[in-house]
Amino acid sequence: MIRRQNLAVALLVCITCSVAAAQTPAPDLTGLWKAKRRFGPDARGPLLIERTGAGYTADMMGFTIPVGVKDGEFSFDLPNREGSFRGKPQNGGGGESGGAIRGLWFQAPLGELGPAVPVTLLRSGPNRWIGQVAPLDDEQTFYLLVSRRPDGSLAAVLRNLERDYGGLLGVRGLIRTGNAVSLVGGRPSQTGDTVLINGSYDSAQQVITLNFPYRGGNYDFRRDDDQSDFYPRGKHPARYVYRVPPALDDGLPTASVDGVGIDRAAVERVVQQIVDMSMDSINAPQVHALLIARRGKLVLEEYFHGEHRNKLHNERSASKSVTATIIGAAMLAGAPLRLSSPVYEVMNGGTLPPGLDPRKRAMTLEHLMTMSSGYFCDDSNDNAPGNENGMWEQEAEADFYKFTLKLPMAFTPGDTAIYCSINPNLALGMIGRATGESPYSLFDRLVATPMGITHYVWPVDRARNPYGGGGLGFFARDFLKFGQLMLDGGTWHGRRILSREFIARETSTLARINGQRDYGLLWWPQDIAYQNRKVHGFAALGNGGQIVMVFPELELVVATNGGSYGSRGWRYIGGDLIEKILSAVR
Numbered sequence: 001m002i003r004r005q006n007l008a009v010a011l012l013v014c015i016t017c018s019v020a021a022a023q024t025p026a027p028d029l030t031g032l033w034k035a036k037r038r039f040g041p042d043a044r045g046p047l048l049i050e051r052t053g054a055g056y057t058a059d060m061m062g063f064t065i066p067v068g069v070k071d072g073e074f075s076f077d078l079p080n081r082e083g084s085f086r087g088k089p090q091n092g093g094g095g096e097s098g099g100a101i102r103g104l105w106f107q108a109p110l111g112e113l114g115p116a117v118p119v120t121l122l123r124s125g126p127n128r129w130i131g132q133v134a135p136l137d138d139e140q141t142f143y144l145l146v147s148r149r150p151d152g153s154l155a156a157v158l159r160n161l162e163r164d165y166g167g168l169l170g171v172r173g174l175i176r177t178g179n180a181v182s183l184v185g186g187r188p189s190q191t192g193d194t195v196l197i198n199g200s201y202d203s204a205q206q207v208i209t210l211n212f213p214y215r216g217g218n219y220d221f222r223r224d225d226d227q228s229d230f231y232p233r234g235k236h237p238a239r240y241v242y243r244v245p246p247a248l249d250d251g252l253p254t255a256s257v258d259g260v261g262i263d264r265a266a267v268e269r270v271v272q273q274i275v276d277m278s279m280d281s282i283n284a285p286q287v288h289a290l291l292i293a294r295r296g297k298l299v300l301e302e303y304f305h306g307e308h309r310n311k312l313h314n315e316r317s318a319s320k321s322v323t324a325t326i327i328g329a330a331m332l333a334g335a336p337l338r339l340s341s342p343v344y345e346v347m348n349g350g351t352l353p354p355g356l357d358p359r360k361r362a363m364t365l366e367h368l369m370t371m372s373s374g375y376f377c378d379d380s381n382d383n384a385p386g387n388e389n390g391m392w393e394q395e396a397e398a399d400f401y402k403f404t405l406k407l408p409m410a411f412t413p414g415d416t417a418i419y420c421s422i423n424p425n426l427a428l429g430m431i432g433r434a435t436g437e438s439p440y441s442l443f444d445r446l447v448a449t450p451m452g453i454t455h456y457v458w459p460v461d462r463a464r465n466p467y468g469g470g471g472l473g474f475f476a477r478d479f480l481k482f483g484q485l486m487l488d489g490g491t492w493h494g495r496r497i498l499s500r501e502f503i504a505r506e507t508s509t510l511a512r513i514n515g516q517r518d519y520g521l522l523w524w525p526q527d528i529a530y531q532n533r534k535v536h537g538f539a540a541l542g543n544g545g546q547i548v549m550v551f552p553e554l555e556l557v558v559a560t561n562g563g564s565y566g567s568r569g570w571r572y573i574g575g576d577l578i579e580k581i582l583s584a585v586r
Contacts, residue, residue, distance in 0.1 A: 026176065027201065027203050027206075029146050029154065029174065029176060029181075029201070029208070030146045030147055030148055030154070031145075031146060031223055032143060032144070032145050032146075032223065032224045032225075032228055032230055033143065033144040033145075033146070033208055033221035033222060033223055033224060034141070034142070034143050034144075034221060034222060034223075034224040034228065034230070035141075035142045035144075035210075035219035035220055035221040035222070036139065036140070036141045036142070036219075037139070037140050037216055037219060038137060038138065038139050039138040039139070039140070039216055040137075040138055041082065041083060041107045041135045041137075041138065042082065043060075043061060043078055043082040043083040043107075043133065043135065044133050044134060044135050045060065045061060045132065045133060046060070046130065046131075046132060046133075047059075047060045047085070047119065047121060047130065047131055047132065047133050048060070048128070048129070048130045049067060049074060049101065049121060049128075049129045049130075050125075050127055050128040050129070051127035051128070055067070055069075056069060056074065056127075058076045058085070060078065060133070061078070063078060063079055065077070065078065065079070072088050072089070073086060073087065073088050074086070074087055074088065074089075074101060074103070075087075077109070081109040083105060083106060083107055083108075083109075083133070083135070084105075084106045084109065084110070085103055085104070085105055085106075085119065085133075086103050086104055086106070087101045087102055087103015087104065087119065087121070088101065088102065088103065088441075089101050089129075090102055099123065100120055100121060100122050100123060100129070101120070101121040101129045101131075102118070102119075102120055102121075102444060103118070103119050103121075104116040104117065104118060104119065104440055104458070105117050105118075105119045105133050105135060106460065106464060107135050107136065110462075110463075110464060111398060111462050112462060113392070113460070113461070113462060114460065115135075115136050115457045115458060115459055115460065115473075116440070116457070116458045116460050116464070116466070117133075117134065117135055117136055117455075117456070117457050117458075118444065118448075118454070118455070118456060119131055119132070119133055120454070134455075136312065136457045136473065139162065140160065140162055140163075140212075140215050140216060140219075141160065141161040141162060141229075142158065142159065142160050142165070142166075142210075142212075142219055142221070143157075143158070143159040143160075143161075143224065143228065143230040144156060144157070144158055144159075144174075144208065144210075144221055145157040145159070145230065145279070145280065146174055147280065153173060153175075154173055154174040154175070154176070155172065155173055155174075156171055156172065156173050156174040156183055156185075157171065157279070157280060157281065157282050158171040158183060158197075158282070159230060159279070159282070159286075160215075161229070161305065161306070161563055162314075162563075163215075163565060163566075164286070164544065164563055164564060164565035164566040164567060165212065165214075165215060165566070166282055166566070167282050167283075167564065167565065167566030167567035167569075168565070168566030169183075169185065169196045169197070169566075170185045170186045170187045170188065170190070170196070170282070171183045171184075171185045171196060171197070171282065172184065172185035172186075172193060172282075173185060173193060175195075176201060179200050179201055179202070179203075180198070180199075180200055180201075181198075181199050181200060181201050181208060181210070182195045182196075182197065182198050182199070183195075183196050183197040183199075183210065184196060197210050197211065197212065198210075198211060199211055199218075206222070206223065207220050207221065207222055208220075208221040209221070229305050229306030230279060230305075231279055231305075232274055232275050232276075232277055232279075232287065232304040232305055233275050233304060237275045237276065239272070240268055240271045240272045240275050241268070242257065242264055242267060242268050242271075242300075244256050244299070245298050245299070245300065245301035248477075249452075250452050250477055250478070251451065251452040251481070251492070251493060252293070252298045252477055252480075252481070252484075253296065253297050253298070254297060254298045254299065255295075255297035255298075255299050256299060257292075257294075257299045257300060257584075259297075259299075260294040260295045260297055260299055261294070261295075261585065261586040262292070262294060262299060262584050262585050262586065263584040263585075263586065266580075266583060266584030267292075267300060267581075267584050269580075270290075270577070270580045270581060270584065271290070271300075271302055273580075274287050274290070274302075274304060274577075275304070282567050283564075283567045283568045283569050284569055285545070285562065285564055285569035285570070285572040285573055285577075286305060286544070286545065286562050286563035286564045286569055287304050287305075287545065287560065287561075287562055287573060287577070288303065288304055288305055288307040288313060288545070288560075288561040288562055288563055289301075289302070289303050289304070289307055289313065289476040289559070289560060289561040290302050290304075290558075290559075290560055290577075291476055291477065291479075291480045291558070291559040291560075292556070292557070292558055292559075292581065293480060293483075293484055293556070293557040293559075294554070294555055294556050294557075294585070295555045296484070296488070296555075298477070298480070301476070301477070303476070305563065307476075307561065309475065309476065309477065310475065311475070312455065312456065312457055312473035312474060312475060313473060313474065313475075313476060313479070313546070313561045314471060314472075314473050314546070315470075315471075315472050315473065315474055315479060315540075315542050315546045315561075316470050316471065316542030316543045316544055316546045316565070317421065317469070317470040317541065317542040317543055317546070318470075318479075318540040318541055318542030318546040318547065318548060319468070319469070319470045319471055319472035319542065320421070320424045320468070320469060320470060320522040320540070321482065321522050321523050321540030321548070322443075322472055322482060322540070323424045323425075323427060323428050323468040323469075323522060324369060324424075324506055324521050324522035324523065325447055325482060325485070325497075325498065326428065326431065326439060326442055326443045326446070326447060326468075327365075327369070327427060327428070327430075327431050328490075328497075328498040328499070328502040328503075328506070329442070329446040329447050329497050329498060330431045330434075330435060330442050330446060331499075331502065332490075332496065332497070332498060332499050332502070333446055335431060335434055335435045336434050336435070337365065337430065337431060337434040337435075338365070339364065339365050339366040339369070339505070339521075340364050340365070340366065341364060341365045341430070341434070342361065342362075342363065342364055343360070343363045343364060343365065343367070343368060343373075343405075343426065343430060344356055344360055344361065344363065344405070346365075346430045346433055346434050347401065347405060347426075347429065347430060347433055349433075357409055359374055359409045359411075359412055359413060360409065362412070362413050363413040364413070365427055365430055366510075366521070367413040367414055367423075368423040368424065368426055368427040368430070369423070369424065369427050369521040369522050370417055370510045370511040370519060370520070370521065371417045371418060371419055371420060371423050371511060371513060371519060372411075372413060372414050372415065372416060372417040372418075372511050373413055373420075373423050373426075374409050374410060374411040374412055374413040374414075374415065374416070375404070375407045375408075375409060375410065375420065375422065375423070376407060376408045376409060376410035377407060377410075377418070377420035377422050377423070378418050378419070378420055379419055379420055379421055380419070384420075385407055385408060386404065386407045386420055386422050387420075388420070388421040388422065388469060388470075391403055391404075391422060395462070398461060398462035398463040399461065399462075399463040399465060400422070400425055400426075400429075400461040400463070400465060400467065401425075401426055401429040401465060403422075404422045404425065404426045405426070407422070417511035417512060417513050417514070417515075417519060418513070418514060419513050419514060421469030421470055422469060423469075424468045424469050424522055425467055425468040425469040426468075427468060427522075428466065428467075428468030429465065429468070432465075438466075439465075439466045439468070440458065440466055443466075446497065447497060450492055450495050450497060451478075451481050451485065451492050451497070452478075452481075453474070453478045453481065455474075455475060455478075456472060456473055456474050456478070457472065457473035458472060459471035459472070470542065476559060476561055479546075479548060479559050479561070480548060480557055480559035482540065482548055483540070483548040483549065483550045483557035483558075483559060484557050485497060485498065486498075486503055486506075486507070486523075486538070486550050487550050487552060487555065487556075487557055489503065490502070490503050505520070505521055506520050506521040506522070506523050506538075507520050507523050507525055507538040508520050508525065509525050520538065523538045523539065523540060524538060524539045524540075524541050525537075525538045526538065526539060528549075528551075528578060528579060528582060529579055529582070530554075530579075530582045530583075530585075531582075531583075535551055535553055535554060535582065536551070536552070536553065537549055537550055537551040537552075538550055541574065543565050543570065544562045544563055544564050544565035544570055545560050545561065545562020545563070545564050545569070545570045545573035545574065546560070546561055546562065547559065547560045547562075547573065547574055547578075549578060551582075554582075554585055556582075556585060558578060558581055560573050560574075560577070
């Protein structure tokens with residue numbers, strides 16, 4: 001009898017618990033969530049190099065490391081493969097006569113992929129130099145906006161500031177089953193949703209954990225507030241009021257828009273539209289920076305989504321135009337190279353390799369710079385052996401120059417132009433091989449130093465060659481300088497860096513990329529609507545909204561940074577936004 005009573009009580013408790021559980025509402029996951037992870041590097045801080053006895057040592061992070069000296073270059077590697085330094089004293093050799101040491105800090109060991117950043121060590125005594133290593137932080141920031149659709153299902157927008165991973169995946173919704181959550185969606189052409197990312201929800205801690213296998217693993221999302229950088233300037237931004245950019249010691253004089261013939265009210269409307277832009281779609285334009293210079297004066301400088309003046313931004317393929325600048329500057333400085341120089345002759349030390357494919361014998365530097373080399377390469381075709389992503393992912397050949405030279409041919413050079421990033425990269429390799437000087441050093445000596453560009457980041461291959469096809473990082477103000485240099489006919493504050501003839505060739509239509517768009521020497525000539533007509537310009541263009549656009553007739557340079565790498569938002573940045581700015585120019 002007692003057992004039956006206990007059983008009845010247990011059943012009643014079970015039923016009561018089940019009813020209570022059924023009546024307990026599922027956690028409300030709607031709202032904005034944020035996750036951020038840092039992956040290093042840890043090696044940073046003061047670096048001291050000094051002569052000790054017959055040799056040199058480096059002191060960094062508590063380590064004392066012997067410094068090798070070869071051909072006037074200092075080099076050392078930190079223990080545990082945490083980074084390495086390569087640099088040369090300026091204004092003469094080492095010792096008493098040496099000036100500052102200018103070099104690069106490689107964040108990854110030889111044989112691995114990782115960026116390089118410049119380091120300057122200043123003289124602090126006889127045979128003694130000191131400076132700071134400030135590597136590029138490897139961070140990933142994600143935002144997840146969850147909202148409820150009319151049918152009760154959950155819509156989701158996944159935003160990744162650094163790479164736009166959510167746009168690349170095509171995330172459209174979130175499904176929760178118990179403690180399990182999944183992000184679903186697909187590319188726009190795909191019918192129906194598939195599971196893209198799996199994770200879990202911890203109701204006690206109010207944490208959504210999602211696993212991104214190609215972005216470092218698990219990320220813990222916690223609720224974010226209305227001031228989040230997910231929005232251009234918070235969810236409820238104040239009214240924008242124009243201000244003149246500050247004059248800094250960077251070679252960019254500043255002025256008011258009114259003083260250079262630009263309508264202030266129109267500019268305020270343009271910026272206000274960016275500030276007020278809804279972020280509830282993955283295709284919402286992600287404008288990170290907007291700068292305008294007219295008549296040689298910087299007149300607008302605005303940042304959004306947490307970006308700021310002193311933060312390096314990846315310029316993606318707009319870096320190709322920087323490669324053109326390096327090549328042109330080296331030619332002006334006397335490099336034994338011409339646009340007609342044969343690629344394989346230069347890369348082979350002055351003679352063509354025996355038995356070379358006749359098409360490769362005919363390939364020139366200009367063919368590389370107009371994307372008409374004839375290589376079987378196409379960045380939009382994953383099956384092309386010269387595809388950019390495939391080159392970065394393969395490990396069989398560490399040296400990207402050697403990788404490219406081995407590629408099969410698909411066309412006769414000059415016949416067909418196909419967008420392919422291996423071309424400008426090999427062009428950068430040609431200028432290094434022709435001069436016997438590293439492209440890093442050429443850029444620093446001939447371009448960066450005279451233009452006051454002290455902070456930047458280079459992507460490098462596994463052999464530590466600089467990559468000339470994209471991925472350079474600059475401050476926005478320095479990025480704009482490349483357009484101003486072009487507008488001023490190749491001079492920077494009276495110092496000639498490029499010849500007028502080279503600029504004219506760069507910005508002329510020399511090819512049609514994929515038979516559709518005009519192309520010069522790693523610059524894009526184009527006409528934009530302006531006051532019931534077209535005004536001619538040319539641009540450095542990079543995925544996501546990295547743009548430097550020059551309009552010589554209007555004495556105007558516009559520079560933008562963006563984050564719409566995997567979505568259609570970049571079309572606004574390179575289209576409507578530029579046209580709205582032009583409408584304000586008198």
